[in-house]
Amino acid sequence: MALVLTEEQMMLKESAAGLLAQKAGLAQLRALRDAGDTQGFAPEVWQDIATMGWPGIAIPEAYGGLGYGYTGLGLVLEQVGRHLSPVPLQSTVLLGATLINELGSEAQKQSLLPAVAAGELHVSLALQEGPQHAPEDTALKAESAGAGYRLQGGKCLVLDALAAQQFVVIARTAGVPGDSAGLTAFLVAADAAGLTVEQRSLVDARGVGALQLDGVEVDASAVLGEVDAAWNGLSRSLDIANIGLAAELLGVATEAFERTVEYLKERKQFGKVIGSFQGLQHRAAELFAELELARSIVLKALQAVDAEDPQLPLLASAAKAKLCEVAQRATNEGIQMHGGIGMTDEYDIGFFIKRARVAQHTFGDYNYHLDRFAQLSGF
Amino acid sequence: MSDLEHFRADTRAWLEENCPAAMREPVRGFDDLYMGGRNPEVDHPDQQLWCERMAERGWTVPQWPREYGGGGLNKEEAKILQQEMARLGARRPLESFGISMLGPALLKFGSEAQKQEHLPPICRGEIRWCQGYSEPNAGSDLASLQTRAEDRGDHYIINGQKVWTSYADKADWIFCLVRTDNSGSKHEGISFVLFDMASEGVTTRPIKLISGSSPFCETFFDNVRADKRNLVGEEGKGWAIAKYLLTHEREMISAFGAAPSKSLGAVAVENLGSDASGRLRNGILRHTIAQYQLDALAFGATMSRVGDEAKAGQGLGAASSIFKYYGTELNKRRNELNLAIGGEPALGWAGDVYDGGATSRDWLRSKGNSIEGGTSEVQLNIIAKRVLGLPD
Numbered sequence: 001m002a003l004v005l006t007e008e009q010m011m012l013k014e015s016a017a018g019l020l021a022q023k024a025g026l027a028q029l030r031a032l033r034d035a036g037d038t039q040g041f042a043p044e045v046w047q048d049i050a051t052m053g054w055p056g057i058a059i060p061e062a063y064g065g066l067g068y069g070y071t072g073l074g075l076v077l078e079q080v081g082r083h084l085s086p087v088p089l090q091s092t093v094l095l096g097a098t099l100i101n102e103l104g105s106e107a108q109k110q111s112l113l114p115a116v117a118a119g120e121l122h123v124s125l126a127l128q129e130g131p132q133h134a135p136e137d138t139a140l141k142a143e144s145a146g147a148g149y150r151l152q153g154g155k156c157l158v159l160d161a162l163a164a165q166q167f168v169v170i171a172r173t174a175g176v177p178g179d180s181a182g183l184t185a186f187l188v189a190a191d192a193a194g195l196t197v198e199q200r201s202l203v204d205a206r207g208v209g210a211l212q213l214d215g216v217e218v219d220a221s222a223v224l225g226e227v228d229a230a231w232n233g234l235s236r237s238l239d240i241a242n243i244g245l246a247a248e249l250l251g252v253a254t255e256a257f258e259r260t261v262e263y264l265k266e267r268k269q270f271g272k273v274i275g276s277f278q279g280l281q282h283r284a285a286e287l288f289a290e291l292e293l294a295r296s297i298v299l300k301a302l303q304a305v306d307a308e309d310p311q312l313p314l315l316a317s318a319a320k321a322k323l324c325e326v327a328q329r330a331t332n333e334g335i336q337m338h339g340g341i342g343m344t345d346e347y348d349i350g351f352f353i354k355r356a357r358v359a360q361h362t363f364g365d366y367n368y369h370l371d372r373f374a375q376l377s378g379f
Numbered sequence: 380m381s382d383l384e385h386f387r388a389d390t391r392a393w394l395e396e397n398c399p400a401a402m403r404e405p406v407r408g409f410d411d412l413y414m415g416g417r418n419p420e421v422d423h424p425d426q427q428l429w430c431e432r433m434a435e436r437g438w439t440v441p442q443w444p445r446e447y448g449g450g451g452l453n454k455e456e457a458k459i460l461q462q463e464m465a466r467l468g469a470r471r472p473l474e475s476f477g478i479s480m481l482g483p484a485l486l487k488f489g490s491e492a493q494k495q496e497h498l499p500p501i502c503r504g505e506i507r508w509c510q511g512y513s514e515p516n517a518g519s520d521l522a523s524l525q526t527r528a529e530d531r532g533d534h535y536i537i538n539g540q541k542v543w544t545s546y547a548d549k550a551d552w553i554f555c556l557v558r559t560d561n562s563g564s565k566h567e568g569i570s571f572v573l574f575d576m577a578s579e580g581v582t583t584r585p586i587k588l589i590s591g592s593s594p595f596c597e598t599f600f601d602n603v604r605a606d607k608r609n610l611v612g613e614e615g616k617g618w619a620i621a622k623y624l625l626t627h628e629r630e631m632i633s634a635f636g637a638a639p640s641k642s643l644g645a646v647a648v649e650n651l652g653s654d655a656s657g658r659l660r661n662g663i664l665r666h667t668i669a670q671y672q673l674d675a676l677a678f679g680a681t682m683s684r685v686g687d688e689a690k691a692g693q694g695l696g697a698a699s700s701i702f703k704y705y706g707t708e709l710n711k712r713r714n715e716l717n718l719a720i721g722g723e724p725a726l727g728w729a730g731d732v733y734d735g736g737a738t739s740r741d742w743l744r745s746k747g748n749s750i751e752g753g754t755s756e757v758q759l760n761i762i763a764k765r766v767l768g769l770p771d
Binding site: 002003004261264265273275276278280281282284285286288289292293294295296297299300318321322370371373374375377378379 | 642644645647648653656657658659665666668669670672673674676677678680681683684687688690691693697698701704705756758759760762763764766767768769770771
């Protein structure tokens with residue numbers, strides 16, 4: 001497949017940039033943070049986004065979506081990264097809808113996906129339990145109880161936890177922590193008895209939370225897909241999610257870089273603009289080169305999702321590892337090259353480094369994915 | 380059948396009939412390439428036969444116009460020819476600086492008479508060209524070149540010295556940057572002239588490199604006569620041609636950055652072993668190899684993306700400016716890893732037990748990639764100023 005954007009994709013990218021810049025940009029994120037918001041986004045902005053049809057971008061037309069594929073969603077997520085938009089696209093669309101589509105039965109897809117596509121249902125994944133991403137180590141237990149299951153344990157890094165109406169909780173129904181087999185995905189309603197949803201405050205000031213499941217009882221119909229067999233669908237969903245996060249990081253890194261280059265052209269010291277110094281020029285040029293590589297690997301990975309490429313796991317880890325590396329460098333250089341003003345909360349560049357680190361960590365950081373890339377490459 | 384399908388069928392039949400068996404064998408290193416010229420270096424007689432047959436159809440340079448000896452193929456046809464050659468494993472019949480560098484410059488800047496005179500012998504592999512650019516005091520700062528061309532009416536008299544002239548000792552003609560005027564800025568007053576290396580007053584001296592080979596020469600001009608009809612473009616306006624040509628050279632060198640066919644990680648596992656989880660034993664080396672392989676993958680995707688964007692009419696994006704810099708730096712990383720993975724045998728310099736020192740010699744040669752054709756530092760200057768718009 002040619003590594004270029006189609007005309008339709010370019011129009012989507014432009015309309016996303018326009019709407020997000022106007023209604024869900026850095027100014028709105030700052031305002032939400034300063035107001036102590038816990039939802040993580042403004043409901044009226046989500047309404048506008050739903051009107052544009054974005055929640056259904058990657059959802060097949062048969063389930064009420066637009067069927068544009070993940071390349072289209074990735075372009076929107078890149079703009080979300082550029083504008084640091086406080087929107088629940090990652091939790092509900094990139095992950096929630098993908099998990100339902102990958103794991104769910106036909107009936108589950110029929111009943112849930114149209115509501116997600118319409119922007120009416122927020123679904124979020126509850127996976128991580130410890131400080132690091134390690135899906136095989138899932139220990140949260142689900143035991144048979146009557147006709148259904150009883151769930152016991154805790155989860156963290158649940159995106160947009162306070163806005164979600166449903167959680168996809170990954171639980172162990174067989175085997176021991178470390179096994180990829182024996183995992184089951186359960187749909188758990190946010191108001192289920194025994195479920196506590198707690199807001200957590202991370203550096204990026206976005207909506208994220210932790211769950212405590214204290215004997216939460218669900219019906220057998222709450223199982224998304226098959227018992228003990230969530231791994232393949234979960235793994236593919238995580239690959240897609242990591243590619244989506246890589247697209248978001250591409251936007252974060254590119255915007256931080258461009259703002260920094262503009263600053264280099266304005267700031268004067270020693271009677272000259274600092275952008276004339278070769279020590280800074282070469283660092284900026286090297287970073288430009290890295291960003292071009294980053295853009296290519298993200299597009300290649302997005303296309304691999306839509307083409308059902310068997311290389312998807314390798315390309316997902318490649319894209320995430322590369323974007324973790326490049327976003328870290330771009331945001332670090334962003335602070336350093338801005339000097340003292342870059343350390344102030346009043347100036348915007350700090351928001352980029354904060355969002356970058358959380359997105360980097362989410363579902364596996366550089367170390368996790370470079371290790372996985374090497375393993376999938378046969379060493 | 381469509382026209383293209385006809386073309387494919389005819390091409391396939393012709394290649395099968397005409398490509399000699401020996402020319403379907405993979406090339407064994409750089410010295411095995413056929414470069415043509417008045418006194419060609421021939422490793423196998425079929426090299427000349429293959430070149431002649433292909434040249435007759437214009438297929439040594441498939442996309443050049445037919446009137447200058449090219450094949451006159453459009454992009455689709457050229458792609459089909461390439462695919463059909465690949466199907467047979469057919470070698471390219473001719474490699475030369477005439478094809479990769481001078482030809483594109485003459486097609487763009489040359490007069491009709493110059494195209495008529497110089498392009499057909501390039502297509503037929505009859506004249507081998509070299510490039511007279513760098514001088515002892517004009518390397519990265521190429522525009523400071525001092526080789527002088529004095530105006531003598533219908534010709535110039537040239538005096539000076541070039542260095543790093545690739546294969547000057549084997550070339551028949553040179554395309555050369557000379558100074559015809561010293562009065563303006565250094566970028567003005569440079570002219571692009573062609574002359575015969577057999578002219579009186581031309582001497583060459585090969586330079587032995589750290590890798591042991593001598594692909595480059597020092598080239599001296601002592602009152603060498605060059606006819607004015609071989610001045611390309613206007614007198615004093617040669618810098619624009621020089622820059623145009625450098626972009627072709629840089630593209631050629633950056634292709635060295637393409638990932639090798641066999642994964643370095645797989646080679647390392649064969650040599651050094653893996654643990655129970657399949658991970659390479661040495662975790663530090665594994666990390667370095669993984670970083671290299673990740674960047675090689677992303678660089679390859681970038682080369683494809685830029686090519687695809689150009690084909691889709693989206694223009695040659697700014698990304699192309701990184702090719703020379705990134706490709707050569709990647710190639711150096713790969714060669715360092717070859718040493719680390721290979722160990723003692725990779726350090727061998729001579730003898731069959733060390734494959735003639737192939738690994739270490741390639742490693743040493745790769746150090747020049749980020750110097751020749753514009754150093755990495757000059758490439759970063761270009762990105763900073765022309766792409767990012769940072770000031771002087």
